[in-house]
Amino acid sequence: MDAQNLTYLFVFLSFSLYIGIAIWSKAGSTSEFYVASGGVHPIANGMATAADWMSAASFISMAGIIAFMGYDGTVYLMGWTGGYVILALLLAPYLRKFGQFTVPDFFGSRYYSTSARVVAVICLIVISFTYVAGQMRGVGIVFSQFLNIPIFWGVIVGMSIVFMYAVLGGMKGITYTQVAQYCVLIFAYLVPAIFISLMITGIPIPQLGLGAEVNDGTGLSVLQKLDNTLIELGFSAYTEGVKSKIDVFAITMALMIGTAGLPHVIVRFFTVPKVSDARKSAGYALLFIALLYTTAPAVGAFARLNFVETIHNTSYTQVADWFKSWESIGLIGWKDKNQDGKIQYHPGAPFEGKPSFAEDRRPDGSREVTNKPTESKNEVYVDRDIMVLANPEIAALPAWVIALVAAGGLAAALSTAAGLLLVISTSVSHDLMKQTLAKGLTDRQELFFARLAAAVAILIAGYLGIDPPGFVAQVVAFAFGLAAASLFPAILLGIFDRRMNKEGAISGMACGLIFCFSYIVFFKFVSPELNSADHWWFGISPEGIGTIGALLNLAISLAVSRLTAAPPPSVVALVDEIRIPKGAMSPTNSH
Amino acid sequence: MQGEKDYWQANLKLVAKLLTIWFLVSFGFGIILVDQLNQIPFFGFKLGFWWAQQGSIYVFIGLIFYYVRKMKQIDKTFEVSDDEEE
Numbered sequence: 001m002d003a004q005n006l007t008y009l010f011v012f013l014s015f016s017l018y019i020g021i022a023i024w025s026k027a028g029s030t031s032e033f034y035v036a037s038g039g040v041h042p043i044a045n046g047m048a049t050a051a052d053w054m055s056a057a058s059f060i061s062m063a064g065i066i067a068f069m070g071y072d073g074t075v076y077l078m079g080w081t082g083g084y085v086i087l088a089l090l091l092a093p094y095l096r097k098f099g100q101f102t103v104p105d106f107f108g109s110r111y112y113s114t115s116a117r118v119v120a121v122i123c124l125i126v127i128s129f130t131y132v133a134g135q136m137r138g139v140g141i142v143f144s145q146f147l148n149i150p151i152f153w154g155v156i157v158g159m160s161i162v163f164m165y166a167v168l169g170g171m172k173g174i175t176y177t178q179v180a181q182y183c184v185l186i187f188a189y190l191v192p193a194i195f196i197s198l199m200i201t202g203i204p205i206p207q208l209g210l211g212a213e214v215n216d217g218t219g220l221s222v223l224q225k226l227d228n229t230l231i232e233l234g235f236s237a238y239t240e241g242v243k244s245k246i247d248v249f250a251i252t253m254a255l256m257i258g259t260a261g262l263p264h265v266i267v268r269f270f271t272v273p274k275v276s277d278a279r280k281s282a283g284y285a286l287l288f289i290a291l292l293y294t295t296a297p298a299v300g301a302f303a304r305l306n307f308v309e310t311i312h313n314t315s316y317t318q319v320a321d322w323f324k325s326w327e328s329i330g331l332i333g334w335k336d337k338n339q340d341g342k343i344q345y346h347p348g349a350p351f352e353g354k355p356s357f358a359e360d361r362r363p364d365g366s367r368e369v370t371n372k373p374t375e376s377k378n379e380v381y382v383d384r385d386i387m388v389l390a391n392p393e394i395a396a397l398p399a400w401v402i403a404l405v406a407a408g409g410l411a412a413a414l415s416t417a418a419g420l421l422l423v424i425s426t427s428v429s430h431d432l433m434k435q436t437l438a439k440g441l442t443d444r445q446e447l448f449f450a451r452l453a454a455a456v457a458i459l460i461a462g463y464l465g466i467d468p469p470g471f472v473a474q475v476v477a478f479a480f481g482l483a484a485a486s487l488f489p490a491i492l493l494g495i496f497d498r499r500m501n502k503e504g505a506i507s508g509m510a511c512g513l514i515f516c517f518s519y520i521v522f523f524k525f526v527s528p529e530l531n532s533a534d535h536w537w538f539g540i541s542p543e544g545i546g547t548i549g550a551l552l553n554l555a556i557s558l559a560v561s562r563l564t565a566a567p568p569p570s571v572v573a574l575v576d577e578i579r580i581p582k583g584a585m586s587p588t589n590s591h
Numbered sequence: 592m593q594g595e596k597d598y599w600q601a602n603l604k605l606v607a608k609l610l611t612i613w614f615l616v617s618f619g620f621g622i623i624l625v626d627q628l629n630q631i632p633f634f635g636f637k638l639g640f641w642w643a644q645q646g647s648i649y650v651f652i653g654l655i656f657y658y659v660r661k662m663k664q665i666d667k668t669f670e671v672s673d674d675e676e677e
Contacts, residue, residue, distance in 0.1 A: 066644075071625075071640060071643065071644075073644075074621060074622075074643040074644055077643070077644050077647075077648065078617045078621055078643065078647050078648070081647075081648045081651055082613065082617050082647070082651055084651065084655065085609070085610070085613045085651050085654050085655060086610075086613075088655045088658060088659075089606045089609060089610065089654075089655075089658055090606065093662075207645060208634075210635075210636070210645075211633075211634045211635030211636045211641070212635055213635065221635035221636075222635070223635065223636060223637070223640070224635075239629065239637050239640045240629070245622060245623065248622050249618060249622050249623075252617070252618065252622065253618075274673045275673050276659070276662070276663060276666070276672070276673055279655075279658065279659045279662060280659050282655055283652065283655035283656045283658075283659055286651060286652050286655055287652050290648050290649070290651070290652055293648055294644075294645055294648055294649070297644040297645065576595065579595070579598075579599055579602075580595060580598070580671045581666055581671055581672060581673040582666075582670075582671040582672060582673050583673065
């Protein structure tokens with residue numbers, strides 16, 4: 001069977017599995033729909049959290065980003081794992097003890113006001129929609145590249161699958177589907193990584209292979225060879241970055257506390273039976289995530305080495321087939337500036353913007369790029385996203401591995417999309433309807449609204465996936481920056497500062513949010529030409545500004561709370577209560 | 592109530608200790624001191640680079656599981672555990 005048919009088969013099998021789980025785990029009550037009745041085993045929850053967390057970006061894009069950023073890629077590796085330490089030590093156990101359905105629930109009770117709840121709902125919806133659009137796009141890309149299905153139909157298929165298990169099963173369906181999706185995606189990620197590590201170093205464990213000698217007889221380690229090769233071509237060393245230290249610091253911190261403040265991650269800890277399980281489950285989640293995150297830098301380095309060696313100074317007629325197949329869908333572009341028929345790879349953009357191609361091919365069969373060339377000697381444009389997807393082809397792995405990677409990419413995108421859609425729908429049905437606008441709803445009516453909201457959210461997400469506004473990629477910084485600057489400090493203070501009151505929390509959130517929002521919008525949209533280290537405040541890029549936003553939030557919350565009335569005794573009692581693990585009840589009983 | 596206060600203090604002390612290590616391995620070794628540590632070879636890696644892209648993540652996992660174990664003991668000592676069976 002060829003790669004295409006195998007891919008159809010793998011995708012079909014994995015989708016059938018997800019739908020089967022959805023039917024088996026249909027939710028009957030709001031408690032099942034929102035938090036799977038709080039009865040999920042910590043290991044299962046760890047896997048579900050890992051799948052929830054690892055999106056199309058982690059699976060498809062991250063290794064490619066690291067391959068091209070080298071040391072600077074560290075911000076994603078540490079930023080997206082270190083957040084779990086904060087989550088486990090500072091948030092998860094207490095929020096589990098609090099024992100409600102949603103993150104805005106915590107804001108509503110702890111800050112004794114509907115406005116705090118509504119502010120939280122707004123932050124949550126903005127963060128989640130930003131994210132989910134990217135997932136649907138990821139689904140579309142995998143379908144179009146592996147199965148030759150147009151992105152439109154790819155997104156429709158993806159939407160229908162998520163619709164099945166998110167709308168029917170709610171949190172219960174999502175949790176058990178995510179466990180299955182974790183298994184699919186981690187297997188799909190590790191298999192090619194192991195093969196490539198074996199091929200380049202002879203060592204089957206990628207984490208060790210990254211430090212091992214390349215088996216080409218030079219006696220150099222992978223990283224030494226990569227450093228040497230890249231420096232020779234005019235790049236900076238792979239193991240040394242070009243970003244300033246303060247910016248690396250700020251971005252890493254913003255991603256860490258942003259991670260800890262993301263509602264779809266936090267809500268996963270509402271689903272375990274006990275406080276001690278919430279702690280354990282954070283540990284398992286990180287363990288399962290780290291399997292992929294410690295493999296990614298190895299995949300990145302191997303891919304970069306392979307890439308350079310395959311294409312540099314190779315004539316187009318002799319270059320490997322994968323180069324041509326990715327060129328034909330426009331993710332690679334080659335402009336033979338010096339007219340020698342060979343591909344030269346150097347730093348800098350080869351031409352302005354993304355490649356646009358002429359109708360006719362050049363005599364050697366390559367596609368004619370019509371963009372205006374730059375001064376740089378570089379002739380190659382490459383989309384970073386292809387690194388993981390093209391890896392099996394670059395390493396000449398069997399067809400079933402390629403099929404596996406396609407199924408894995410879909411699992412990563414769908415699991416994250418479902419988790420996000422669930423927090424959107426619960427915040428609408430529970431926080432906006434039941435707790436704010438229509439307080440008299442019965443459990444059945446609320447469940448109906450939850451399903452309706454999930455269905456509407458899927459349609460909007462699908463639309464954003466098919467017809468993404470040009471700035472989707474740019475606004476990812478929003479999600480983390482906003483979570484870091486708004487939700488995280490308010491939750492943290494709500495647990496650790498008994499004196500914190502609603503005036504402090506709301507003004508802190510508002511300032512953090514507005515500050516980050518303005519900074520990002522200014523540099524990304526209003527004056528993108530000023531978006532460089534010379535103009536940034538303290539040399540911190542828009543990606544890292546969440547760190548400053550969070551500090552600002554903390555400072556303002558503390559100052560305002562000390563100048564205004566103390567919170568009522570019942571709220572102080574609530575804080576004392578959530579600090580003690582004893583007596584954690586499942587949300588059904590406390591509701 | 593004194594018991595609950597002591598419990599909270601013990602909890603804060605543990606969390607502070609673990610977060611210090613968290614900061615040291617990631618921001619310390621992986622970012623602030625990375626150039627100095629990169630002078631030291633470590634199993635084919637530069638040490639600073641290894642901390643940034645591998646070591647810190649392993650320590651993160653260790654920290655959470657250590658916290659789980661320690662908190663279990665602290666919960667028991669102060670009789671606030673939610674584990675009825677044990």
